[in-house]
Amino acid sequence: MIELKELTKKYDEKIAVNSLSLTINEGEVTVIIGPSGCGKTTTLRMINRLIDPTEGSILVDGKDVRETNVESLRRNMGYVIQNVGLFPHMTVAANISTVPKLLNWPNEDCEKRVTELLELIGLKPEEYRNKYPGQLSGGEAQRIGVARALAANPPILLMDEPFGAVDPLNREVLQAEFLKIQKQLKKTVVFVTHDLDEAIRMGDRILVMKDGDVVQYDSPEEILSSPADKFVRDFVGTNRALKRLSRFPISDSFHKASTVQEEAMSDCSTIRALEQSEFLWVVDSSGVLKGWIQTDDCEAGKSISEIMTVAPWEELGINRNSSLREALSRMLAQEVQTLPVVEGHGLLIGEISLSEIQNRSGRG
Ligand SMILES: Nc1ncnc2c1ncn2[C@@H]1O[C@H](COP(=O)(O)OP(=O)(O)OP(=O)(O)O)[C@@H](O)[C@H]1O
Ligand SMILES: [Mg+2]
Numbered sequence: 001m002i003e004l005k006e007l008t009k010k011y012d013e014k015i016a017v018n019s020l021s022l023t024i025n026e027g028e029v030t031v032i033i034g035p036s037g038c039g040k041t042t043t044l045r046m047i048n049r050l051i052d053p054t055e056g057s058i059l060v061d062g063k064d065v066r067e068t069n070v071e072s073l074r075r076n077m078g079y080v081i082q083n084v085g086l087f088p089h090m091t092v093a094a095n096i097s098t099v100p101k102l103l104n105w106p107n108e109d110c111e112k113r114v115t116e117l118l119e120l121i122g123l124k125p126e127e128y129r130n131k132y133p134g135q136l137s138g139g140e141a142q143r144i145g146v147a148r149a150l151a152a153n154p155p156i157l158l159m160d161e162p163f164g165a166v167d168p169l170n171r172e173v174l175q176a177e178f179l180k181i182q183k184q185l186k187k188t189v190v191f192v193t194h195d196l197d198e199a200i201r202m203g204d205r206i207l208v209m210k211d212g213d214v215v216q217y218d219s220p221e222e223i224l225s226s227p228a229d230k231f232v233r234d235f236v237g238t239n240r241a242l243k244r245l246s247r248f249p250i251s252d253s254f255h256k257a258s259t260v261q262e263e264a265m266s267d268c269s270t271i272r273a274l275e276q277s278e279f280l281w282v283v284d285s286s287g288v289l290k291g292w293i294q295t296d297d298c299e300a301g302k303s304i305s306e307i308m309t310v311a312p313w314e315e316l317g318i319n320r321n322s323s324l325r326e327a328l329s330r331m332l333a334q335e336v337q338t339l340p341v342v343e344g345h346g347l348l349i350g351e352i353s354l355s356e357i358q359n360r361s362g363r364g
Helices: 040-047 070-075 092-096 098-102 107-120 138-150 168-185 196-202 220-225 230-236 240-247 269-274 324-334 354-362
Strands: 002-011 014-024 029-033 055-060 077-080 156-160 188-193 205-210 213-218 259-261 279-283 289-294 338-343 347-353
Touching (some): 002 040, 014 040, 029 040, 040 156, 077 138, 092 138, 168 196, 188 196, 196 240, 220 230, 220 240, 279 347, 347 354
Antiparallel strands (some): 002 014, 002 055, 205 213
16 A cells, blocks of 8 residues: 655745645556646656655555665566656667566576566567567557566556557557456556546546646546546546446456357358347357358358458457447447457457447446
8 A cells, every 4th residue: 555645746936746645555556647747747756766755755555665775665666657768779678677687586587577578468579579669669669668667576566658659549458458467466556647538447546636736536436427626527528428438348248149150051041040130240160250141141052151241350359358438439430239349369259239338338
């Protein structure tokens, strides 16, 4: 647990953070959100003592951070810097093992940890370990930044706009991946963003800041349903019901889908007689989504491949880790009411329908 007690940071006369008191729960993601210059980075940097507060104190597990040795404090806190901040002249492997090396881990252990972490963040170790940051896409660099922060397995993670520099689509993917990792690792995370959707999706609790002050500290549900004042209300904006959907992963709501194997039948008239649904997903022999057929098109003498609408899973499928909000926007964009749900490399595991999303959003 991290406690901030009446924490203030002044730069000359400018108050960057104003008497901030806050309890950050263990194993949770606490999001700090607010407009540019409201004091988010300053707060984060005070927690790991990159800067000293003008007044007030910070306790980690009951102990004042000023009484803790700075090195051991930072060893307990992985830090993902705003704008990635990888060392450009060092390989991915060297970047990730920065802290383990400082801790004098044997080379072998460092290498092992690099492999483990690259796998965790979904990048092939053999392909990426020897690359330089300049050879990475924005999203890949962000992931390496997260891997580096996780390297020495710290219980606390401080993340300053970790996905700020990537486009919205990739950002969704990174968010989903991080949530998956967090479910497993249960770190105490302080996560800074100025994107409300990201805050709603990632946060167990959200701190809204303005000009160095706390405006509201609540669960995402409370922030959406009872904004503390006009500032938060404006920040939250309209479409609150839609925003709530960002919190729910598809994996909690989808159902099993009717499928047929692409090569299974040379004559598909039996499908029409037996099948209740209007359409069926078509998969290959390993269960990978290939397209769909309309049951009405199933006629004697016709094979599945003759009547099927071919659509690669990358286009048609939605990942089980995506949010209901993403599913909804895809449905609206593609003018469909059902989407196939996939995992890994296109394995079909079910489908999600508009009515399921509506049910979820109405349930409070
Ligand atoms: N070293 C410094 N000297 C003087 N003023 C500073 C210094 N660092 C930050 N500030 C001021 O303190 C305030 C808070 O800065 P901070 O970096 O915490 O904002 P932020 O919320 O992280 O903003 P952003 O979303 O743009 O990253 C700003 O007004 C900034 O200009
Ligand atoms: Mg900042």
